[in-house]
Structure formats: structure tokens, C-alpha cells
Amino acid sequence: MTKILCMGAGLVGGPTMAMIARKNPAVQVTVVDINRKRIDAWNSDHLPIYEPGLDEVVKEARGRNLFFSTDVEQGIREADIIFVSVNTPTKTFGHGAGCAADLQYWEKCARQILEISTSDKIVVEKSTLPVRTAAAMERILHSGKKGVRFEVLSNPEFLAEGTAIADLDKPDRILIGGHPTPEGQRAVRKLVELYGAWVPKEKILTTNLWSSELSKLTANAFLAQRVSSINSISALCEATDADIGEVARAIGTDSRIGPKFLKASVGFGGSCFKKDILNLVYLCEGYGLHEVAEYWRQVVRMNEYQERRFVARMLKEMFNTIAGKRIALFGFAFKADTGDTRESPAILVARELLEENADLVITDPQALEHARLDLADGIDRVTFESDPYQAARGAHAVALLTEWREYRTLDYQRIFDGMVQPAFLFDGRNHLDHAKLHAIGFNVYSIGKAALKHF
Numbered sequence: 001m002t003k004i005l006c007m008g009a010g011l012v013g014g015p016t017m018a019m020i021a022r023k024n025p026a027v028q029v030t031v032v033d034i035n036r037k038r039i040d041a042w043n044s045d046h047l048p049i050y051e052p053g054l055d056e057v058v059k060e061a062r063g064r065n066l067f068f069s070t071d072v073e074q075g076i077r078e079a080d081i082i083f084v085s086v087n088t089p090t091k092t093f094g095h096g097a098g099c100a101a102d103l104q105y106w107e108k109c110a111r112q113i114l115e116i117s118t119s120d121k122i123v124v125e126k127s128t129l130p131v132r133t134a135a136a137m138e139r140i141l142h143s144g145k146k147g148v149r150f151e152v153l154s155n156p157e158f159l160a161e162g163t164a165i166a167d168l169d170k171p172d173r174i175l176i177g178g179h180p181t182p183e184g185q186r187a188v189r190k191l192v193e194l195y196g197a198w199v200p201k202e203k204i205l206t207t208n209l210w211s212s213e214l215s216k217l218t219a220n221a222f223l224a225q226r227v228s229s230i231n232s233i234s235a236l237c238e239a240t241d242a243d244i245g246e247v248a249r250a251i252g253t254d255s256r257i258g259p260k261f262l263k264a265s266v267g268f269g270g271s272c273f274k275k276d277i278l279n280l281v282y283l284c285e286g287y288g289l290h291e292v293a294e295y296w297r298q299v300v301r302m303n304e305y306q307e308r309r310f311v312a313r314m315l316k317e318m319f320n321t322i323a324g325k326r327i328a329l330f331g332f333a334f335k336a337d338t339g340d341t342r343e344s345p346a347i348l349v350a351r352e353l354l355e356e357n358a359d360l361v362i363t364d365p366q367a368l369e370h371a372r373l374d375l376a377d378g379i380d381r382v383t384f385e386s387d388p389y390q391a392a393r394g395a396h397a398v399a400l401l402t403e404w405r406e407y408r409t410l411d412y413q414r415i416f417d418g419m420v421q422p423a424f425l426f427d428g429r430n431h432l433d434h435a436k437l438h439a440i441g442f443n444v445y446s447i448g449k450a451a452l453k454h455f
């Protein structure tokens, strides 16, 4: 029986391995993590992450051929294939701080694999890594072990949080990079076989290692660039009475452009876009490609501009003062259907509002715990409230920052009646029925559209 180990039981490792185990009942899959709380949660009825459909997949395979454990060493010893899916955040210290990928967790895994292994292994990079990381991994793995062979593959993950299970079930493509040597190609075939259990062969792309590593960074950079591009035009729409929804539809119907990722908003967030673009920027700088680095850096800058612009507009429209005003933030997660708040635009928006001495009430169906940690330093002026009606009571403004479906169906008349007048609503996701809100009495501001005011 083939034995698979995954190091890192996070948002990628957990769901990905659950899917592999579900589709390959004859393969044993173990997911390990150094975080005991996380592993305990994976073994309980309350999984550590919220993903629609995840519970069923885990329940089907757990205990059959899917196991969660903290015994990293035993896992390594027994495994034929080891996926490394640990976090690779942006470095916060030393050389490349704020830009380069922090590879310390990843390197620790490589060293531990080398130390513990007594049999040949295929080591698969699942984490998103700078191009040519596999070369460094090989250097560590081949530094002095007698008779044990390691073959390194790159298999980046393209799932998106909130739709992880659907993305894993029907991926646009699976990317597997390996060396062109016979051993490398044999390892690639093993991984192809694993995914081939449910993914059509033509969707499994095999490439060289470096193309695979670079494609993941490039895919995220391109996606983020589209969001920054449409957001940049939203600012022009607000200045000219053009409508960003209409512009997006007009350009999105061009088959060369396509409609996806053209939704203007308060900004993109999540653990990957900013980190991966900065990773790309740092790589380009390292190769002396300063213009290329600057080009991609601008995508991140445009996003920060969009977030600040949102708060600047709130301030301007609310008579240039929000000090002491109660403002309700509807949503804190970086997008709907996830509790993840990493790099959520809500963080910067909240911080800027606090700078203006506003009193904040934050509500979110899944992300309040993370929000509390994100705003720990300003906590005395922030209230957390799970009920949106309570959150909006006595508020001067509601700012919608996450496109949770349930926010569409709230009773906005009831919300309006409980607010201080004139009541303001800022829709950072163009998610609500603005004409209806205006008819209720709200002054409505959205992204890239003319304001609907009563004065």
C-alpha cells in the first residue's frame, strides 16, 4: 500500500489530502502538524477551518485511509511520498523583510526529512515557493545520507479558500513539475497516477520543476493584477459617472479578456495574493530585473490605494469627521465562505477608522475570533457582535466589507430604523440592492458607481 504523508495540516494540506484519500481508498494518507490543537480539531467534529463541503469529505475518509497526527517522525519514516504544505509567509525580519518568502518552516521540514528517512522518498513541494527552491531542497536532502534517494517534485496548489472542495474535486488543471531524468519522470508518473484517480488525464500538466514553481506565483500575480486593474478603473468611474459594473460587463464579454476576476471591490485580500506578488518582486530584484519588479509591485500598491480610498470616501461623505461615531463593519473575512482574515482589506479599513477615532462594531458569521486577534492592539474601541442587527443599532454608518450571502437578505428597513440619521451605507463589495436601500432612506456609496444620496 502506498503511504503518503503531508507535513502541514493547514488550509491547503487538510482539504487537499482529504480529497486525495477520498479518491484513492487504497492509499494511506497521514497529515501531520506541529500544532497539536489543529490536529485535535481535525480529529474532532469541529474541523479547524470552515470550507463548504469539507466535513463530508473528511468524515468519509477519516479513520479509513486518512489520519491526522502529531507524530511527524513516524510519519516520515513510513512514507513513500511526502507532501510539504507548511506556511511560507512574507519575511518580517532581516534581508528581504516585507517582500521575500520566509522559508524557515519549509527548510526545517527538509532537514527533518533528511534526518529521519531510512528509505527512498518522493518529496513534493505543495507550498507556494520561490522559483528554484527545489534546487535548495535537493541540496539539503542530498547532503550526506547513505543510500537513501530523494526525488523532489513541484505540485503547487491552485484551490481558492471558500471553494476549496469544489476546486479540488474539479480542478482547472493539476500541475506537476519534475526532473527530466528517468527517476524524475518515474516520480512524476506516480503523482499523475494519484490525481488520475479522479482528474481527467488532459488536465494533468507535467512540466520541468522551475516552470511549475514559477507558474503558481505567476497565476496569483495575474489574478491579483486583474483585480487591481478593475479597481483602478473604479476610481475613474466614480469621478466620471461611468458605472464599473457596466464597464466590467463590456470588457468581460470580450472573449480575449473574459469575465472572471473583474469584480471591483474594496480590495483583494487573503494569505496568498500579496505574499506571492511580493515574492515574485523579490525574485525579480534578485535577478536584477528592476523594471519587472516595479511593474508587479504596483499591483500591490494599487490594492492598498483602493483600501485607503474607501476610508477616505467614508470620511469625506460623513462630513469630514467620524470621531466618536459608531460604525458597523459587516464582514471581516477577506471573502465570503471562509473564516480567514489574513490580509483582509477589513484590517486596514478598521485601523484607518480607528485612527480617525471612530467606535467600531464588527460582525461576521465566521471570522470574529480572527478579527479579535487582528485588532488586539486597538481592542478598547472595538466591539464584536455576531448579530448584524445589534451591530448596526445606534450606528452612523454600515460598511459592508465581505460579500456574505446572508447580508443580502437582512431586513434593511429594520437596520435603518435603528441607526442614527442621516444613515450611511458603504458597500465595499457592490453586493447589495442599492436602489432599494436608497428608497429605504440610506445614503448609499458603492465602488465605482455614482452615490445615491438624499442631500
Ligand SMILES: NC(=O)c1ccc[n+]([C@@H]2O[C@H](COP(=O)([O-])OP(=O)(O)OC[C@H]3O[C@@H](n4cnc5c(N)ncnc54)[C@H](O)[C@@H]3O)[C@@H](O)[C@H]2O)c1
Pocket: 007, 008, 009, 010, 011, 012, 013, 032, 033, 034, 035, 038, 072, 085, 086, 087, 088, 105, 106, 108, 109, 126, 127, 128, 129, 157, 158, 159, 160, 161, 271, 272
Ligand atoms: N491558503 C490558500 O488559499 C493557499 C492556496 C494555494 C497555495 N497555498 C500555499 O500553501 C502553503 C500552505 O498554506 P496554508 O494556507 O495551508 O498555511 P497554514 O498556515 O494554514 O498551514 C500551514 C501549517 O503548517 C504547519 N507547520 C509548520 N511547520 C511545520 C513542520 N515543521 N511540520 C509540520 N507542520 C508544520 C503549521 O503549524 C500550520 O498548521 C503556503 O505556501 C501557501 O502559500 C495556500
